[in-house]
Amino acid sequence: MFNTKTKMLRLSALSLAVAGAMGVAHTANAEGVDVSGSVGVANMYLWRGNDLGTGDAAVSGDLKVSAAGFYGGVWGSSGDSLYGTEYDLYVGYGAEFGGVTIDLSAWNYMYPSSSFDADEDGIEDPNIADDFGGLSDAVLSIGFAGFTASVYDNIAGGSGYEYYTLSYSFDAFSVLVGKHDNVTGADEDQMVHVNLSYAYNDNLSFTFSQQVDQEIDDDLKFVVAYSLPIGD
Amino acid sequence: MxxxxxxxxxxxxxxxxxxxxxxxxxxxxxxxxxxxxxxxxxxxxxxxxxxxxxxxxxxxxxxxxxxxxxxxxxxxxxxxxxxxxxxxxxxxxxxxxxxxxxxxxxxxxxxxxxxxxxxxxxxxxxxxxxxxxxxxxxxxxxxxxxxxxxxxxxxxxxxxxxxxxxxxxxxxxxxxxxxxxxxxxxxxxxxxxxxxxxxxxxxxxxxxxxxxxxxxxxxxxxxxxxxxxxxxxxxxxxxxxxxxxxxxxxxxxxxxxxxxxxxxxxxxxDLRGRMEELVQEKAQSQAVTEQGINAVNQDVAALKVAVAGLASKELVQQQGDRLEASMAKINQALDALQKRITQMEQQLKKQPTQPAPAQKNPAAATP
Structure with a gap:
């Protein structure tokens, strides 16, 4: 899977499109049930240190319902120049135990308009990208005192690909180190990148991303996202 | 302490x-x-x-x-x-x-x-x-x-x-x-x-x-x-x-x-106490008046006795003078009593009969 994406990434250039709008609205429409929605635009679709677009801005949105630690929702985006429109279905559970947060979730990636070739054999596997459960990750995160370690395991549609992150957040800053680990063993499938994010306010955020090892490209990526509050 | x-x-x-x-x-x-x-x-x-x-x-x-x-x-x-x-x-x-x-x-x-x-x-x-x-x-x-x-x-x-x-x-x-x-x-x-x-x-x-x-x-x-x-x-x-x-x-x-x-x-x-004082003063004045009248009556009686006993002209004259003096004192006492009663009545009329309204500030209450 990662190889397929990197082909597209090599074709991508750093995009500085017009900043979009990302609004967040949330309501508690039942006792203990939290519903939130968001929509936004950024100058690129930064995915695990790679720019998935070709200089185009991307629009995203999600709808999320949570209650008693459980949550689920849908996240969708444009901006993937290779596979087209994407929407992800996810469910998860998060809890805190003595200051330690644990979060486990499952993500199903859907590309309705793609010709997906998951196993790189030159034969498209449309069912994988179109079918529910065809291309999925399990994500486990453990956090403490601002640090968070996460593991993304590709559990369907290209097994053997994992992605690890270690991040630290302090006030409006966040530093994340991510490492790809694909069973292919190719250098580009082991890429390491660093993201530095800063939230200027609740609406405007900036991210710098730089690949630092086994680079696919060595361009410094700059992502700006702007949000407009919607609802409350 | x-x-x-x-x-x-x-x-x-x-x-x-x-x-x-x-x-x-x-x-x-x-x-x-x-x-x-x-x-x-x-x-x-x-x-x-x-x-x-x-x-x-x-x-x-x-x-x-x-x-x-x-x-x-x-x-x-x-x-x-x-x-x-x-x-x-x-x-x-x-x-x-x-x-x-x-x-x-x-x-x-x-x-x-x-x-x-x-x-x-x-x-x-x-x-x-x-x-x-x-x-x-x-x-x-x-x-x-x-x-x-x-x-x-x-x-x-x-x-x-x-x-x-x-x-x-x-x-x-x-x-x-x-x-x-x-x-x-x-x-x-x-x-x-x-x-x-x-x-x-x-x-x-x-x-x-x-x-x-x-x-x-x-x-x-x-x-x-x-x-x-x-x-x-x-x-x-x-x-x-x-x-x-x-x-x-x-x-x-x-x-x-x-x-x-x-x-x-x-x-x-306290009007009750004042009224009692006035009544007492009036009673005292009445008593003095009655005493004066009794004295006059006694003098008249004595004069009658003197006349009846062919008393001397001088004695009659003396009794007459004493009688006039007593009458003058009685008249003075009556006048004084009348003036005093008039003053008391005026004072009573001047006394307030209704309670004073509550004062708005701690200024002195004026009875």
């Missing part, structure tokens, strides 16, 4: 005082009346210069009847109502809520207690000396309402929206002010007082209502959870900035207490 001693003394006096007792407060000292007795009949009440007679607010109503009252300069009778206790502040929440939970609301402040009414005073005084006397029966102020407690901070979050802070607690209402105690002073000016006519500013009565207690302020809203980056897929990587939770609402302030009503003030001469 001095006040305590005097308080004990007051208790002793209070327990013993019956008709014919004496209360004396020395210059600059304070004496507190016995809190278990509301009626005092005294032979003498003496408040020396700057002396204070304090009346416990718990009595509610006190009657003092003094056959002889002496008040020095700046003497005081204080009978204010007790102030109401302030309400308790609501408890503030300092601990953050559980994960994904809104902060707990702050506790509500309790209401302030109402002030007590000033003591109602009924004083019947035969004043032998009066330099200046201040009477104060103001109502107690209402207690302040307790402030609402601050709301608690919103809980931590990761997979939910940032929780808002708890709402501030509601402030308590202020207590109502107590009413001023009614004051009724019936006085008789003894000749030794040296006071004639009105009292002027010698007696001042202050009986305003207590002020209503201030309302308790609403508690501050709790702080919402801070905004932060959370693990979430976005267009900018796997970190999504989540806006912080809103601050809890400011608690509603309580209502201020109402001011107490003014006490009614009546200061007037």
């Amino acid at each position: 001095q006040r305590m001693t005097l308080g004990l003394l007051a208790c002793v006096i209070g327990s013993l005082a019956q008709a014919g007792d004496l209360i004396r407060v020395k210059s600059g000292e304070t004496l507190t009346l016995d809190a278990t007795r509301s009626e005092w009949v005294l032979d003498e009440l003496v408040l020396e210069d700057d002396a204070t007679l304090a009346i416990p607010a718990s009595l509610g109503e006190v009657q003092i009847d003094a056959q002889r009252a002496l008040f020095g300069k700046n003497s005081r009778i204080l009978a204010p109502g007790a102030a109401g206790a302030a309400g308790q502040d609501g408890s503030a929440v300092t601990a953050a809520a559980e994960q994904c939970k809104e902060g707990a609301d702050g506790g509500a402040g309790t209401h302030g207690n109402a002030g007590k009414d000033g003591v109602a005073l009924s004083l019947t005084l035969r004043i032998a000396k009066l330099d200046s006397l201040q009477i104060d029966t103001r109502g107690g102020d209402g207690g302040k309402g307790g402030s609402g407690g601050a709301g608690g901070p919103g809980g931590d979050y990761d997979s939910c929206n940032a929780p808002k802070g708890g709402n501030g607690g509601q402030g308590g209402d202020g207590g109502d002010g107590g009413s001023g105690g009614h004051v009724r002073v019936l006085y008789t000016l003894l000749p030794e007082s040296g006071i004639s006519g009105t009292l002027g500013s010698r007696i001042s009565v202050n009986a305003p209502g207590g002020k209503g207690g201030a309302e308790g302020a609403g508690g501050q809203g709790g702080k919402g959870a801070d905004g932060r980056f959370v693990n979430m897929k976005t267009l900018t990587g796997n970190k999504k900035w989540m806006a912080g939770g809103k601050e809890g609402a400011l608690g509603q302030a309580g209502k201020p207490g109402r001011d107490g009503a003014k006490g009614q003030i009546v200061v007037q001469q």
